[in-house]
Each structure stands twice: as structure tokens, then as C-alpha cells.
Amino acid sequence: MRDVARLARVSVKTVSNVVNNQPHVHPSTRSRVEKAISELGYRPNLSARGLRSGRTGVIGLAVPELRQNYFAELADAVILAAERRNLSVIVGQAGRDRQHEIDVLAHGLRQTDGLLFSPERLGTEDTDLLDVVDYPLVMLGERIFGGPTDHVTMHNVSASRAAVDHLIAQGRTRIAVLGAHPDRREDQLRAADLRVRGYRQALEVAGIPHDRSLERTVAPWHQEDGANATNELIASGVEFDAVFALNDALALGALRSLGKSGRRIPEDVALIGFDNITDGRFTLPSLSTVDAGRDEIAETAVRMLVERIEWGPRTQRPPRLHKARFHIVERESSVVTPRAHRR
CATH class of the missing domain: 3.40.50.2300 (Response regulator)
Structure with missing residues (x-):
């Protein structure tokens, strides 16, 4: 990092701000630092960063099953949203049974800084289980509304x-x-x-x-x-x-x-x-x-989770609810065209 700072003619702190995608870095300065990073082939030492910050740079995503294409494509969208923030994602399947979902909630996904969780077996009677203190949690899906966590869903x-x-x-x-x-x-x-x-x-x-x-x-x-x-x-x-x-x-x-x-x-x-x-x-x-706004759901959920991670466990802020925008995609299976009539 000192080598990058020297080549870019900036402070080590400025290099750190660019690497961690912090705001308030002038665009020309950011460009100079990124050019120096590219020239030197610099790669952040994630292990050292985690030891200093207590964070891993990894978030978790727990979905019912990846066999359903929607959840596979949601995972892809979450990974892309995380990568834009220099984060990695561990994806787990939690929908095997109710106890498995409870276990995921109790422990999170190992070696992650926070969890995006889409339950299938839990319901409104399980709201208390969402009051976790060991890690930040953002809920996805429709099973539990009005809980103590941020929640991103669809209309x-x-x-x-x-x-x-x-x-x-x-x-x-x-x-x-x-x-x-x-x-x-x-x-x-x-x-x-x-x-x-x-x-x-x-x-x-x-x-x-x-x-x-x-x-x-x-x-x-x-x-x-x-x-x-x-x-x-x-x-x-x-x-x-x-x-x-x-x-x-x-x-x-x-x-x-x-x-x-x-x-x-x-x-x-x-x-x-x-x-x-x-x-x-x-x-x-x-x-x-x-x-139903899958990409918006992924982007919003990752942003909310990162904010909770940055705020830290002691920060008390009210839970937020976000519903993504939707639109109808008209294709051939529902609209009769003049050509179809001729057939």
C-alpha cells in the first residue's frame, strides 16, 4: 500500500479509502490511485485486513434451494452487487427443513460479516428468532413481516x-x-x-x-x-x-x-x-x-447489509422495509399476434 501511495503521490490513508471504496475521494485522485494499483499489481491482504478490522470481507446468502432458477439468479445478482463493494459471498441452502433454517439463524453462515436470509419454513410465529445479536441480518422474501430486521421483498x-x-x-x-x-x-x-x-x-x-x-x-x-x-x-x-x-x-x-x-x-x-x-x-x-425486481432486491439488500455492518452492532436504528418495483414482461405466450391468427 505504501508503494501505491508513493507512485500515486498520495497518502496511505487515501489509498486505503480507494481500496475500500470510501466516498469523498476526488475522481482524479481515485483514478491516479487505481492506475498505480494496476501498474504495481497490488492486491489487498484480506487476512491482514480482517485481523485489523475484525471483518472477513465476506457476506452470506441463505436461500431455500438453488434448484429453483429464481434463487440461483438471485444469488448471481447478490454476488455482483457484493463484488461492486469488494465483498465476496458464501451461498447456502437453508430450506431443507424448519430446524435447518433455525440453525442458520442461530449461527449465521460461518466466517461471514452478515447474512441475507430468505426463509421458506419459518413463519410469523418465529419473529423472535430474528432478534440476533452476533451478526447483522437482512431478511428477504414473504414469510415474516414486521420483524426486528431490515427486510427487502417484492409487491x-x-x-x-x-x-x-x-x-x-x-x-x-x-x-x-x-x-x-x-x-x-x-x-x-x-x-x-x-x-x-x-x-x-x-x-x-x-x-x-x-x-x-x-x-x-x-x-x-x-x-x-x-x-x-x-x-x-x-x-x-x-x-x-x-x-x-x-x-x-x-x-x-x-x-x-x-x-x-x-x-x-x-x-x-x-x-x-x-x-x-x-x-x-x-x-x-x-x-x-x-x-418482480430481482436485481433491485439484490442491490438494496446488499446495500442495507453493508450499512448495518459499517454501523456496528451497538448502533440502534429502526428496521427498514423495501419493496422492489415490478413490471409485466409481455412475450409470445400471452399475446395473440395477427401472424398467430393466420396460423
Whole structure:
């Protein structure tokens, strides 16, 4: 670091400020220091830095499962947001069972400075478990609201309502929903319950009668589950002209089953998913979906966690709630084009 300071003609403290991405460094000074770092091939000694500061430069991300593309893509977005702050990320799967999630909360992820945590098994009755003191914690997802920690999530109800509004705008009135939770409880909050709520609100506002036979319970939310639920819906004989799948994995399964049954998409059945995973761009037809703000969630959650780390454990500040912006991504699976009509 002294060699860099000498070459850049600045103080060692200024080099430290640049390396640690601190504000209030003049752009021309920062550029000079970065040029000196590049010329000398300087790399910070992370071990020494950790010994001095008591920090590792590593944060943790605990998600239910990486098999779901949404969580894999969320992890990718978190890693990119962390790298912009010169941080590394350890990713763990916590959704194996309830006790595993409790253990992760109790201990965090080893050798990390803080944790981003997206639970699947815990619920509102577990709010007290979030009052951890050993490390900073930022919550993700929908399972627990009103806890003692910062919380970054999405507009599940209004985003789902917008998805169904989109189908209604295409003239669809018999809209099935895939992904309702089989164990619906009024004292619990799940993504499934919130998204079904948005689905029902859209129908009510449009004056479309609510038909429970169009609500299909599905768990878990994998492609094969979406395919099986769609097969059951078709076999039931219930008439439907659109499907709202509560995540894109379910929608991909539905796409396969609808195609095998001979139904044309979107002419016979319009289809929309939720999450905007990359795979949806490459299906045939391409998948309409809800972009619920995954990149914004990752960026905001990492920023909040870094702020909590910088403030230190003794700083008492009220918990913050952030809901990311969303938008509908219209693709081929839900919008009939003149060319499609000719086919």
C-alpha cells in the first residue's frame, strides 16, 4: 500500500479509502490511485485486513434451494452487487427443513460479516428468532413481516394482480392459477397466498366470477409440478382460456403440458408466469412473466447489509422495509399476434 501511495503521490490513508471504496475521494485522485494499483499489481491482504478490522470481507446468502432458477439468479445478482463493494459471498441452502433454517439463524453462515436470509419454513410465529445479536441480518422474501430486521421483498399482491389484469386485457375470462398452497392458513404469509390474493382481486375488480375449480394447489414449485397440475386441470374437464402460474418454473411445466395436449398458446390458452427467469426468453413460444425486481432486491439488500455492518452492532436504528418495483414482461405466450391468427 505504501508503494501505491508513493507512485500515486498520495497518502496511505487515501489509498486505503480507494481500496475500500470510501466516498469523498476526488475522481482524479481515485483514478491516479487505481492506475498505480494496476501498474504495481497490488492486491489487498484480506487476512491482514480482517485481523485489523475484525471483518472477513465476506457476506452470506441463505436461500431455500438453488434448484429453483429464481434463487440461483438471485444469488448471481447478490454476488455482483457484493463484488461492486469488494465483498465476496458464501451461498447456502437453508430450506431443507424448519430446524435447518433455525440453525442458520442461530449461527449465521460461518466466517461471514452478515447474512441475507430468505426463509421458506419459518413463519410469523418465529419473529423472535430474528432478534440476533452476533451478526447483522437482512431478511428477504414473504414469510415474516414486521420483524426486528431490515427486510427487502417484492409487491406480490399488486404484481400478481397486474399479471391477471394483463390476461383479462387479452379478453380472457376463464383464468386458472397454478401454485396455490395446499395448507392455506390465515395466520401465515406465503408467496403463494399473497399471489392468489392478487389473482382474486383482479377477477373481482373485472367482475369475473371466482371459480375455485380454477385454483390449483401445487407444492413444491418445480417444472414437473407445473406439468402435473396442468395435466390434472385438463383431465378435470374444467374450461379455461388462460393460466397464471405463480412462478416461471410452474409456467414452463404448464407450457409443456398444454402443448402436448394440442392446445395452442396463446390462441387457445394464454399463459403468464412470475419471476422473469432467463429460461423464459428461450421457450417456444417465449414466456410472458412478471419481473418482480430481482436485481433491485439484490442491490438494496446488499446495500442495507453493508450499512448495518459499517454501523456496528451497538448502533440502534429502526428496521427498514423495501419493496422492489415490478413490471409485466409481455412475450409470445400471452399475446395473440395477427401472424398467430393466420396460423
